[in-house]
Amino acid sequence: MLYIFDLGNVIVDIDFKRVLGVWSNLSGTPLAILSERFSMGEVFQQHERGEVSDEDFAEKLCEEMGIALSFEQFATGWQAVFVALRPEVIAIMHRLRSEGHRVVVLSNTNRLHCNYWPQHYPQVAEAADHMYLSQDLGMRKPDANIYQHVLNVEGMTAGQAIFFDDVAANVAAAEALGIKAVQVTDRHVIPSYFAQ
Structure with a gap:
């Protein structure tokens, strides 16, 4: 088999709330607002298919959520998904x-x-x-x-x-x-x- x-x-x-928690702390944006704005939309799916670079993905997702993070800060949050x-x-x-x-x-x-x-x-x-x-x-x-x-x-x-x-x-x-x-x-x- x-x-x-x-x-x-x-x-x-995994837990995406942990990701948003880190981004909330780093950006000073309330968690509730990030939770509303975060979605596994088109750019998320493109990233999973390897169609966009990590840097472009970070930039586009930060734009969607209306936050300013460095790539390092974004990545720190992104890795927090693993429990x-x-x-x-x-x-x-x-x-x-x-x-x-x-x-x-x-x-x-x-x-x-x-x-x-x-x-x-x-x-x-x-x-x-x-x-x-x-x-x-x-x-x-x-x-x-x-x-x-x-x-x-x-x-x-x-x-x-x-x-x-x-x-x-x-x-x-x-x-x-x-x-x-x-x-x-x-x-x-x-x-x-x-x-x-």
Whole structure:
């Protein structure tokens, strides 16, 4: 079988409120205002597909939110999204590989985050056979072509794959292709899935 794991809130806990908290402190802009203005809109999606540089992304997002931050300040906030590793998921990934399954990560991410999490959470790459990252592929979930790409490279059919993601739209897109998909709504979902 091919087991496909998302990264954020599946293997590693993330929280965008932490990002906005840092930017609020650095810019002197109230958190409530940043929360209203921050969106995962077009520039966010372009960044995840590797279509805009980190610097351009920072500039455009600061413009959208009406704040003035240096690139370093922006990056400090951006990296604050990562909370902690879920060791129980890492253990399951290792177990699946020891049983002869393929285990891969499929994540919508970006260069700026990839400068951070692989150093702080090396356990992720150690537990996976391969990392499929949106900015390397020029595609992002829930685009059907990113799932098809993973299946093609892995030499698997949709029926041979199981996908874990925290975002409902990503789960629905995988299911539409015939992949068995599980929405990870909290940290108990994956351990209880494999306990059955």
